[in-house]
Amino acid sequence: MKRMLTAAALGVAGLSIVAAAPVAIADPAPSTVTCGTYGLQSGLSTKVCAEVTGENVQLFGQVGLAGPPSPGGPLPQPKPLIMHLSGNVAGVSLGAVNQNSVFQNATIKVSGVGGTVACGSTIHGSFSVDSYQWPARPVTIDLVIPC
Structure with a gap:
């Protein structure tokens, strides 16, 4: 009986050691962010960017002040905006x-466009901003997904 208890205790101790062993976790793929050229739309600075992690691509657009307000001057008035973000791969x-x-x-960030894209493919992204009396002038990005 004593032997059975000792064997059971050693078995439990062995399981505890196995359970406590460190688990190897793979490093997540590094992300890179690439942006197209800045543009001026509705009197504001805009850009569209692509964040690539492996074969996953997420596009986002940003709109912000085109420059700092004049010292001592008033801040720009709030401006209603309609923003459009889209992307495609080979149509x-x-x-x-x-x-x-x-x-x-x-700064306002618009996201929610993307997905898995095969390496070597070229993604195209577009971001535009409309505001009363200011026409949209889309900014774009074309990026080849590295292999």
Whole structure:
């Protein structure tokens, strides 16, 4: 009986050692962010970027002040914006997002377009901003997904 208890205790101790052994976790693939050229739309600075992690691509657009306000001058008035973000790979849509927002002098980020893209493919992204009396002038990005 004593032997059985000792064997059971050693078995439990062995399981405890195995359970406590460190588990190897693979490092996540590094992300890189690439942006197209800046543009001026609705009196604001805009850009479209692609964040690539392995074969996963997420597009995002940003709109912010084109420069700092004049010293001692008033801040720009809040401005209602209609923002459009879209993307495709060889004509196949990665999605599109339309977002309404009021710009109040803080950068706005629009995201939600992307997916898995085969390496070597070229993604195309577009971001535009409409505001009353200011026409949209889309900014774009074309990026080859590295292998």
